[in-house]
Amino acid sequence: MPRSKAFEEKLVLEKARDLFWERGYAATSIQDLEKATGIRRSSIYNAFGGKRELFNRTLKAYQSFNQDVLQKFLSTATLLRPALIELFERIIGLPVAERKGCYVVNATTELAAVDAEVLRFAAENRMMFTSLLKSALGDALHRGEIKADSDLEAQANYLFVWYNGLQVASQTGMPGNELRKAVKLAIAGLEWEVNDRKEEC
Amino acid sequence: MPRSKAFEEKLVLEKARDLFWERGYAATSIQDLEKATGIRRSSIYNAFGGKRELFNRTLKAYQSFNQDVLQKFLSTATLLRPALIELFERIIGLPVAERKGCYVVNATTELAAVDAEVLRFAAENRMMFTSLLKSALGDALHRGEIKADSDLEAQANYLFVWYNGLQVASQTGMPGNELRKAVKLAIAGLEWEVNDRKEEC
Incomplete structure (x- = not known):
């Protein structure tokens, strides 16, 4: 057949x-x-x-797949903090030789400055990504994890910037244990209702 | 002549x-x-x-120039917080059309996964960058800005990841005011002796 x-x-x-x-x-x-x-x-x-x-x-197929995976992952998370750690661990847990970065980040840095179509795609991808993060932060707020008066959009943007940085830094061969300590600071930087930087996360 | x-x-x-x-x-x-x-x-x-x-x-010349500028800038800063804001503002203050990213970030995402020489360069550049940041955080600690028991290396790595993310996110056309709010969260995430996320920075 x-x-x-x-x-x-x-x-x-x-x-x-x-x-x-x-x-x-x-x-x-x-x-x-x-x-x-x-x-x-x-x-x-x-x-x-x-x-x-x-x-x-290929960019659109990658984005569409990522969107589905991320949406499902974040919407079924019972707590935001461990979900974010798991999400970041998928990048930093890889051996250096397997870190090829994010397909969209690589396309952005290669082409967005000279190609309006790729810039538009990168902007749409950012808006999809931050919108999913904002929604997950909103769920966390309703569960009492995130401060009620906090700026969800700023935190979603902060996580998006952080995610991009992690993709690039991991490509410079930064050791997993160093990245993990930096991730801990990044996650502590969200506006948690109860925050303890020293806690094991 | x-x-x-x-x-x-x-x-x-x-x-x-x-x-x-x-x-x-x-x-x-x-x-x-x-x-x-x-x-x-x-x-x-x-x-x-x-x-x-x-x-x-060109990569080595760029790195050498950046190292000199950054070293001079950070070592003469009287306070770390405004210095970091100024450093990040140099990226996010540019109009979208002038944001071409960081030369080293672009080389890393284009080549580090397939080219051992570029990977080595990217790793050296990261170590230079984080070492300057760690030194600036140490100065801030001595001035009483940063908590005495804080992990300077983790904070330097955190700032390095953040810087990379900012270079990529700015290339997706993210508006300056959105980036600025995310930067505020990122800076608040350092282990300041006195931290107030709501303060004007």
Whole structure:
């Protein structure tokens, strides 16, 4: 039985994404993409429109997947503090050799300054991300974890900036134990109803 | 009178750096470099060894310049809090169109995962940066601004992560007023002797 077109497309997008992720957009040639995806240049053009359109599709697929995972993770968290630690641990718990950064961060730093489409995508991604964080902070506020008079939007933005920094710092080979102590300070910096920087978290 | 060799070299490095900074390493061709620096390919090879060696030299020159500026700035600061605000304001105070990120952050996200030399450079740069921050935090501790029993290394790492995040978030077009509120939280997250999140900073 032949594989479905949607299945093929999903696989091609994943293989292309992994290549762009490893090398960056500019360093990835259409020949590299042919080799990695196993489909010919003509098929890439027919199915996606070309290298740039394929790249855009991989970014959107990555964002959509991340959004689903993050939304589910945050909305089912029973407490915000351990949920944030777990979220950050997914980045800093990786061995240095496996830290390839965030696909969207890498696209932003490579292209946002010279490409209005990528800048727009990066801004939309930020708004999706901060909106999910704000909602999780709102849930935490209702549970009495976060101070009632605190600025949820500022805290969501603060966590977004922090998340981006963690992705970059982890790519400089910063040891996990050092990152973990910095994460502890970052999480303590939220406006918790009861905050104790020294507590084990 | 002909310009000195050192003067020429400094100018070439600056022009090459600006091009790499705008486009990224992979997207910059040797032809682009010839055009931007005004010197021929053969001279680029003779003077620097090639595109990659030229790139390495621009990274080192950038780091060395940054180190001097940061060291001078932090060691002459009379209070740490306003100094950090001023440092972060240099990034977030720029109009969106002028935010091209940090040259080292961009090199890290483009190349550190696939290039041991860039990973090593990024790690050295992080250690230089965190060492200067730790020293500034130590000065602040001696002045009574920072708690005597606080972990200076963790706070230096925390600020380094934050700085990286700010460079990326600013490149997503995040408005200055939103970044400023997030910065306020980040600075409040340090272990100040007297901390008031609500104070005007």
